[in-house]
Amino acid sequence: MSGALLFGEVSWFDAVTGKTPVFHGIWPAVVGTLTLVLFSTIIAMPIGIATAIYLAEFASKRWASLMGTVVDMLAGVPSIVMGLWGFALILFLRKTLLPDANTCLFLASICIALLILPYVIRTTQNALSSIPQETRLIGPGLGLTETQNLLYILLPQASRGILSGMILAMGRAAEDTAVIMLTGAVSRAGLPGGLGDKFEALPFKIYILTSEYRDISELEMGYGCALILLIMTAGLFLVATLVQRKLEVKWNR
Amino acid sequence: MEPVIKINGFSAGFSGRKILDNINLEIFPGEITVIVGHSGSGKTTLLRSMNRLNECFPEYYFSGEILMNIGNEMVDIYRNSIEPSELRRRMGMVFQTPNVLPVSIRKNFALPMSLTRGSKKNEIEEKMKKALKDVLLFDEVKDRLNDSAAKLSGGQQQRLCLARAIVLEPDALLLDEPTASLDFKASKRIEDLLMQLKRKYTIVAVSHRLGQTRRIAERCVVVREGKIAAILDKSQLMEADSFKKLVEEVF
Amino acid sequence: MANTSKDRHLSEKVLKNIFKIAASVSILAIFAILVFLLYFASPVFSLKGLQEVFSWHWQPFQGEYGILPVIVGSICLSVLATVIAFPIGISVSAFIYNLAPGLLARIVNAVIHFMTSIPTIVYAFVSAMVLPSLIRDFFKYGSGFSLLAATIMLVILILPTIVLLINATWIGYRKSISLTCAALGIIPEQEVFGVVLPISRKNLKIAFVLGFARAAGDTMIALMLTGNAPQVPHTVLDSIRALTAHIALVVAVDSTSAAYHSVFACGLILLLTTALMSIGVGYLNQRQDKGVDIA
Numbered sequence: 001m002s003g004a005l006l007f008g009e010v011s012w013f014d015a016v017t018g019k020t021p022v023f024h025g026i027w028p029a030v031v032g033t034l035t036l037v038l039f040s041t042i043i044a045m046p047i048g049i050a051t052a053i054y055l056a057e058f059a060s061k062r063w064a065s066l067m068g069t070v071v072d073m074l075a076g077v078p079s080i081v082m083g084l085w086g087f088a089l090i091l092f093l094r095k096t097l098l099p100d101a102n103t104c105l106f107l108a109s110i111c112i113a114l115l116i117l118p119y120v121i122r123t124t125q126n127a128l129s130s131i132p133q134e135t136r137l138i139g140p141g142l143g144l145t146e147t148q149n150l151l152y153i154l155l156p157q158a159s160r161g162i163l164s165g166m167i168l169a170m171g172r173a174a175e176d177t178a179v180i181m182l183t184g185a186v187s188r189a190g191l192p193g194g195l196g197d198k199f200e201a202l203p204f205k206i207y208i209l210t211s212e213y214r215d216i217s218e219l220e221m222g223y224g225c226a227l228i229l230l231i232m233t234a235g236l237f238l239v240a241t242l243v244q245r246k247l248e249v250k251w252n253r
Numbered sequence: 254m255e256p257v258i259k260i261n262g263f264s265a266g267f268s269g270r271k272i273l274d275n276i277n278l279e280i281f282p283g284e285i286t287v288i289v290g291h292s293g294s295g296k297t298t299l300l301r302s303m304n305r306l307n308e309c310f311p312e313y314y315f316s317g318e319i320l321m322n323i324g325n326e327m328v329d330i331y332r333n334s335i336e337p338s339e340l341r342r343r344m345g346m347v348f349q350t351p352n353v354l355p356v357s358i359r360k361n362f363a364l365p366m367s368l369t370r371g372s373k374k375n376e377i378e379e380k381m382k383k384a385l386k387d388v389l390l391f392d393e394v395k396d397r398l399n400d401s402a403a404k405l406s407g408g409q410q411q412r413l414c415l416a417r418a419i420v421l422e423p424d425a426l427l428l429d430e431p432t433a434s435l436d437f438k439a440s441k442r443i444e445d446l447l448m449q450l451k452r453k454y455t456i457v458a459v460s461h462r463l464g465q466t467r468r469i470a471e472r473c474v475v476v477r478e479g480k481i482a483a484i485l486d487k488s489q490l491m492e493a494d495s496f497k498k499l500v501e502e503v504f
Numbered sequence: 505m506a507n508t509s510k511d512r513h514l515s516e517k518v519l520k521n522i523f524k525i526a527a528s529v530s531i532l533a534i535f536a537i538l539v540f541l542l543y544f545a546s547p548v549f550s551l552k553g554l555q556e557v558f559s560w561h562w563q564p565f566q567g568e569y570g571i572l573p574v575i576v577g578s579i580c581l582s583v584l585a586t587v588i589a590f591p592i593g594i595s596v597s598a599f600i601y602n603l604a605p606g607l608l609a610r611i612v613n614a615v616i617h618f619m620t621s622i623p624t625i626v627y628a629f630v631s632a633m634v635l636p637s638l639i640r641d642f643f644k645y646g647s648g649f650s651l652l653a654a655t656i657m658l659v660i661l662i663l664p665t666i667v668l669l670i671n672a673t674w675i676g677y678r679k680s681i682s683l684t685c686a687a688l689g690i691i692p693e694q695e696v697f698g699v700v701l702p703i704s705r706k707n708l709k710i711a712f713v714l715g716f717a718r719a720a721g722d723t724m725i726a727l728m729l730t731g732n733a734p735q736v737p738h739t740v741l742d743s744i745r746a747l748t749a750h751i752a753l754v755v756a757v758d759s760t761s762a763a764y765h766s767v768f769a770c771g772l773i774l775l776l777t778t779a780l781m782s783i784g785v786g787y788l789n790q791r792q793d794k795g796v797d798i799a
Contacts, residue, residue, distance in 0.1 A: 050526030058523060061311065067531060069786040074534045076778040078721030080748045081537070084771040087755060088540045114533050121530065138352050140309050142365040143342025143421060147516045152364055153354065175623030178723035178748065182755050203625040203724075210632050210728060226626045237621030336513075 026224050028191050029200040032105075033229070035192050036180070036201055037173045039109035040116060045166060047113075048120025055121070056128040057150060068125075075118035083182030086111040090183075103184035106195035111179045116169040123165020127158035160243055167240040171233040177203035187212075202229040257282045257425065257455050258303060259327065263317035264479075265302055267310060272298045274479040275317070280425075285447060285456045287466045289499075290476035296459045299476060300427050303457065304344035305330065305337045323424070342369045345418030345454075346427045350434050351410035353402035353417075358394055361402050361413065362420055369421055384420040388412040388446055408439025415446065425455040433461065444469055463500060466490070475499065541775055545768035557766050562734040564754075569766040573734045575773065577744030580651060580737055581730070582720040585658035589719075590712055592659070593666030598696045600667070601674050602682070613671070619664040628724040631657045635729065645741045649731030652740040657725045662715045669711035673704050710785050717781045721774065723748040747774055 055064045086107050093101035131154055139149030185204035192199040202225050209222035256279035265273040272295045280286050288296045301307045320327040330340055354361050362381040366372040385391035390412045402413060411431060432440035447456060447469055460466050466473055467490050475483040489495045548557050559570030600609045636648030677700050685695040731743030747770045754767045
């Protein structure tokens with residue numbers, strides 16, 4: 001592990017600030033993966049939390065169980081199929097509205113968002129429904145309306161559970177390879193330029209290097225990518241576990 | 254004396270299972286009405302039908318009517334335009350186990366006050382202090398209003414809950430076995446408090462302790478299998494014979 | 505006062521509708537996926553198309569687009585991996601439940617939990633560097649990129665899924681059953697295999713199905729360890745190609761539209777299989793536990 005592995009022959013300062021493009025290092029893939037995780041979380045989080053609130057608090061029992069099955073179906077969709085869907089979406093757009101449509105960071109973010117959406121929904125739903133009955137009655141007992149009770153009492157109570165689920169979902173977004181290989185990840189792109197551009201990402205870089213490495217330095221780069229990705233996901237996992245543990249201590253008191 | 258709450262032919266239950274069966278009952282102001290009965294007799298459901306709290310549970314159904322004196326007018330709380338949240342604010346409720354919010358003591362008052370009454374900071378501070386004095390808790394907590402309410406003892410928490418209900422300026426207090434989770438000394442304090450509070454608020458309480466009932470109740474309603482089995486007034490409660498009958502009825 | 509209550513009413517309504525709309529978006533997503541795949545796979549649904557796709561030869565340059573060998577390869581891989589991982593998963597769960605001394609059980613439990621956070625691509629990368637050459641040297645056969653190599657890694661991949669699902673049920677039993685069993689003079693081994701195992705039959709089925717779905721839906725291990733030859737394997741040392749890897753490979757090399765159709769057919773098969781499993785698990789979950797029959 002060295003600076004050269006991350007940034008190639010470019011100095012770290014120029015690379016991090018984007019002054020000089022990096023072509024032979026891991027850095028663009030690191031930034032690409034972070035960007036992808038950021039955008040997919042921004043898309044999945046509000047939709048997922050709102051869906052979970054609807055399922056846990058407002059939907060009738062029948063609807064909740066029916067929609068729960070659909071959410072489970074979405075969770076079961078293999079990631080390559082999710083990627084294929086994104087790819088099909090582009091084919092469809094090319095034929096109809098946008099002849100220039102191409103796979104890109106934005107498309108990949110949407111597909112990854114769909115991939116992690118069911119996790120967000122399920123963890124939020126679980127966090128809400130594990131709030132004990134007595135706590136649920138505090139708000140209404142004081143004259144709070146249904147939504148006031150939700151916003152000021154139930155959601156704060158569930159916040160840790162929701163947060164830890166969110167962090168795990170981010171780990172899932174960072175590691176997935178199959179979706180992005182069909183929706184815009186490439187082996188050489190430099191730092192991500194915009195939502196409409198192709199991008200580099202750690203998992204894809206690992207895949208490409210495994211199948212196409214030409215010399216020992218490229219193989220080392222593969223190990224470097226794998227290590228950084230592992231540190232990312234393991235770090236997220238540990239944070240989520242800590243958040244969760246604190247939550248349990250709080251409930252058990 | 255005019256009743257403040259009038260329950261006429263009220264039946265209710267959950268998922269098709271009947272819990273209350275044709276209840277007729279009048280509640281009078283300035284009195285403590287105590288509901289007694291076996292566990293599962295429907296006394297909590299009866300209490301919660303007075304602030305529509307049963308509707309927080311799935312598949313609740315009811316028939317009949319409950320009238321309440323709101324602004325010198327008898328209003329059907331289930332059919333008139335009064336919002337359930339407004340009704341519940343007017344009927345301050347205290348639960349069996351103290352359910353303080355896991356936030357600071359101050360926030361326990363500030364949150365419901367600003368949400369239900371739109372109170373501002375100064376008003377909250379003033380009314381909170383008054384309510385805490387009303388429940389004789391102020392001296393114990395005045396230096397740690399920003400500490401978590403969950404750190405208080407059970408008895409203190411229950412008095413906090415009572416103060417939190419009072420601070421919303423309710424018309425009546427609904428108490429669901431408020432001393433069930435407390436030791437004798439803490440229970441006695443709550444009882445003394447209720448004797449003082451009844452001058453200001455109509456109080457309806459569910460109790461499982463007959464000694465307590467005898468001490469605080471002006472009127473005692475015996476519920477059995479969802480029906481009202483008997484209503485005793487103060488003199489009947491004090492009379493040894495009818496009290497003995499009550500003991501047999503309940504246990 | 506009346507006015508503010510009206511405002512409040514309105515904002516409540518708006519908020520509720522936002523939740524409803526979000527829920528519909530989530531539900532619509534799955535249907536969008538289904539519809540798109542159906543649309544793009546639709547050319548396959550003709551007699552000629554079906555004959556073309558459901559044949560035994562994949563030679564796109566000669567105009568043969570048969571995916572049957574790929575389907576067979578996928579089935580072999582996922583069935584083999586699940587059948588091996590499941591008993592191991594039960595053993596590990598039993599170990600954690602009460603067979604291991606406290607500290608060791610907690611360590612194993614922590615490791616299993618941690619394994620869920622290891623990216624699949626990292627597993628695939630490391631094993632692609634090591635495993636095939638080991639297999640090649642040991643068996644002196646082929647390249648080592650084989651059904652066997654991918655199976656081994658998939659077992660490792662789905663083991664945590666199976667163990668965590670089983671543990672989630674068993675943890676609830678520990679409090680309620682352990683004391684009763686101890687009082688009856690039942691030893692720990694009998695408790696796990698004679699009492700806990702039979703009464704959690706439903707959840708074991710769910711763990712099996714979800715483990716299988718995970719194995720069948722995995723792309724990277726299949727892609728990087730099987731060798732990707734679209735053929736029916738005769739031994740575990742033969743190379744195979746899985747449905748997931750097939751999609752990745754064909755889409756990557758921008759091929760003809762006829763090849764695309766077959767890819768969408770693969771996607772559809774995968775989607776329908778996993779959807780069926782989700783419905784099956786949902787059904788199992790909802791079914792009341794029938795009276796516990798520990799004879």
